Amino acid sequence: MKNKSIFVIIMTVLLIVTSIPLSYADDLYRNSNGYYTVFDENDNSVIFKTAHEVKEGDQYLSGDNKLYKITRVDKEQRKAYAKYIEDVQLPKINEDALTSFVDKLNSGESLAMVLQAQADTEGENGGVGLYCTHSSESYVPTDGSESIEGSGGILQVAERMSESFQENGVEAVFDNTSHDPHDSGAYKRSRRTATQLLTEHQPTALLDVHRDAIPAEEYSTEINGEPASQVRLVIGGRNQNFSANEEVALQVKAVADKMYPGLIKDIFYAQGDYNQDLTPRAMLLEMGTYEQERELAEKSAGYFSEVLTTSLFGGTFEDQTDGGTEQAQPVQESNRGSGTGIIAIGVVVGLGALAFLFLSSGGKEWKSKLGTFKEEFNNFLGRKKK
Amino acid sequence: MSLGMILLMIVTVLIFMGLAERVLDRLRLSDKAAIVIIIAMVLSTIFIPDINITENVSFNIGGFIIPVALGIYLFIKAGTNKERFRAIMAAIVAGAVIYITQRYVLPAEPEAQYVDPNYVYGILGGLIAYVMGRSRRSAFIAGIFGIVIADVIQLIINTINNVPAPTRFGGAGAFDTTVMAGILAVIIAEVVGEARERLQGGTSKKNMHFENGEFVSSLGKKKDEKDNKVIDIKKDKDDGGDLDEK
Numbered sequence: 001m002k003n004k005s006i007f008v009i010i011m012t013v014l015l016i017v018t019s020i021p022l023s024y025a026d027d028l029y030r031n032s033n034g035y036y037t038v039f040d041e042n043d044n045s046v047i048f049k050t051a052h053e054v055k056e057g058d059q060y061l062s063g064d065n066k067l068y069k070i071t072r073v074d075k076e077q078r079k080a081y082a083k084y085i086e087d088v089q090l091p092k093i094n095e096d097a098l099t100s101f102v103d104k105l106n107s108g109e110s111l112a113m114v115l116q117a118q119a120d121t122e123g124e125n126g127g128v129g130l131y132c133t134h135s136s137e138s139y140v141p142t143d144g145s146e147s148i149e150g151s152g153g154i155l156q157v158a159e160r161m162s163e164s165f166q167e168n169g170v171e172a173v174f175d176n177t178s179h180d181p182h183d184s185g186a187y188k189r190s191r192r193t194a195t196q197l198l199t200e201h202q203p204t205a206l207l208d209v210h211r212d213a214i215p216a217e218e219y220s221t222e223i224n225g226e227p228a229s230q231v232r233l234v235i236g237g238r239n240q241n242f243s244a245n246e247e248v249a250l251q252v253k254a255v256a257d258k259m260y261p262g263l264i265k266d267i268f269y270a271q272g273d274y275n276q277d278l279t280p281r282a283m284l285l286e287m288g289t290y291e292q293e294r295e296l297a298e299k300s301a302g303y304f305s306e307v308l309t310t311s312l313f314g315g316t317f318e319d320q321t322d323g324g325t326e327q328a329q330p331v332q333e334s335n336r337g338s339g340t341g342i343i344a345i346g347v348v349v350g351l352g353a354l355a356f357l358f359l360s361s362g363g364k365e366w367k368s369k370l371g372t373f374k375e376e377f378n379n380f381l382g383r384k385k386k
Numbered sequence: 387m388s389l390g391m392i393l394l395m396i397v398t399v400l401i402f403m404g405l406a407e408r409v410l411d412r413l414r415l416s417d418k419a420a421i422v423i424i425i426a427m428v429l430s431t432i433f434i435p436d437i438n439i440t441e442n443v444s445f446n447i448g449g450f451i452i453p454v455a456l457g458i459y460l461f462i463k464a465g466t467n468k469e470r471f472r473a474i475m476a477a478i479v480a481g482a483v484i485y486i487t488q489r490y491v492l493p494a495e496p497e498a499q500y501v502d503p504n505y506v507y508g509i510l511g512g513l514i515a516y517v518m519g520r521s522r523r524s525a526f527i528a529g530i531f532g533i534v535i536a537d538v539i540q541l542i543i544n545t546i547n548n549v550p551a552p553t554r555f556g557g558a559g560a561f562d563t564t565v566m567a568g569i570l571a572v573i574i575a576e577v578v579g580e581a582r583e584r585l586q587g588g589t590s591k592k593n594m595h596f597e598n599g600e601f602v603s604s605l606g607k608k609k610d611e612k613d614n615k616v617i618d619i620k621k622d623k624d625d626g627g628d629l630d631e632k
Contacts, residue, residue, distance in 0.1 A: 180551045191557075241398075339390065
């Protein structure tokens with residue numbers, strides 16, 4: 001009996017330990033032994049390259065809005081194969097509203113003036129909160145190193161983005177707290193910064209600004225004929241706010257594809273939470289990559305702030321809830337994704353409770369435990385126990 | 387913010403509070419005490435700012451002071467010195483393992499993470515406490531103090547290396563990793579304990595002994611020492627036999 005218990009404990013520990021990928025936290029891109037190339041399983045064409053580990057089930061939305069799912073991974077050859085799932089329909093933009101918006105911008109009016117003009121009808125402008133979980137991330141050609149503890153180049157990119165929001169008339173708060181060293185524990189430390197931003201400023205959106213660690217060509221583009229870096233949006237797939245955050249990401253991409261085509265590289269559906277469980281308007285941004293000049297990322301930070309400002313407060317989306325198209329709606333007024341989130345919490349909690357009930361009891365115990373469910377709360381509800 | 391988003395946030399907080407209440411209930415706190423503690427944690431998160439100790443060190447009421455005080459209370463209330471010793475050992479081992487895991491094991495880049503790091507710490511704390519003492523209280527103490535010790539290690543290393551990163555103990559309040567790890571550790575200990583019990587075909591109270599008014603694990607006890615203890619069968623029955631120790 002005793003041996004059996006020890007066996008179960010050892011197996012449980014082994015199961016959990018082996019499910020954790022072993023790699024030195026800060027060396028992901030330096031020891032990657034080459035890059036993964038992900039192929040379309042139908043025609044063997046290259047979909048994308050990445051220095052990161054990929055695994056079966058990962059999802060990826062390409063720049064041209066095609067959703068892929070990884071089906072096979074060859075670790076030795078550093079190759080993976082993905083299956084095309086569907087063309088994703090981005091949220092419908094009210095062309096008239098956006099054209100009028102962009103025309104005003106092109107005629108010299110600032111975004112702040114345009115927003116002020118429509119502020120009475122669109123409601124309050126809640127602002128944006130920014131922070132950098134990996135505050136030491138830097139850009140090698142400009143900063144001289146990929147990581148500078150205490151003063152990473154990424155802080156200047158986030159600062160530029162914050163200034164740009166303010167130029168657009170959006171209240172932006174950038175918390176430049178250092179969360180060094182650059183490891184997975186940085187998310188534990190940045191969670192404290194994110195919570196303080198939320199409780200002290202109640203921003204409409206919360207942005208965690210990073211830079212990526214893959215080759216420069218993967219992020220190089222031209223915006224308005226000038227070189228710039230692309231932006232990757234990362235959405236955490238395992239929290240109750242996933243649908244709401246995904247909705248915002250898709251809306252941001254829809255606006256960017258109209259205002260600055262090519263600015264948004266793709267949307268990566270990742271496995272962690274990245275503090276996105278704290279609010280349904282959170283996003284992780286990869287502003288270019290470490291092999292690029294920082295100025296390219298700073299330039300894109302300005303473009304991105306215009307795109308996010310337009311998405312959040314510009315009122316450029318069709319209200320599709322009643323099938324009508326007469327009312328343009330800003331993101332901050334949208335309920336999309338909230339229902340899915342609430343249902344997801346209910347399902348997870350319900351299944352978890354049932355699984356535990358199954359595990360902890362059997363047969364008649366089930367009935368007995370369910371029968372005494374009310375009594376469990378009698379004390380708390382103020383009634384006397386029988 | 388839209389009504390749907392406000393509802394989503396309210397449901398999230400309520401579910402979190404419900405789960406935390408169930409966990410505290412398992413730690414021999416009354417329902418009322420549990421709910422008062424949780425409400426205090428949530429309200430202090432929203433309304434009370436961090437207490438600055440030095441320029442780079444601060445304490446949060448809901449994420450540090452309350453959970454640590456609760457951990458100390460549970461430690462004092464532990465039935466035997468052996469349990470207290472195991473709780474201390476579990477917390478120290480958990481602190482070291484959590485630090486090593488966050489620094490050297492889990493990948494830093496978001497695209498490479500298979501699971502959110504904040505959940506891993508609680509799982510580790512729960513498993514370590516269960517293996518070392520098979521006690522929910524030890525699991526809670528190991529989860530809370532494991533994170534605190536890992537933060538202290540980081541603070542010392544940052545100070546030595548002149549890294550200007552602040553250490554905000556429990557800075558995210560009720561939603562801090564410290565609290566998450568404590569709650570998750572108890573759940574893990576409970577699930578592992580129930581799974582083990584189910585696999586072995588019933589309660590293992592027969593492998594426990596009665597000491598100072600309660601059942602405690604007989605891990606490390608000599609066989610003849612166990613046999614000499616009187617087992618209170620009635621109390622065993624009332625306890626539901628759902629885990630080695632309550």
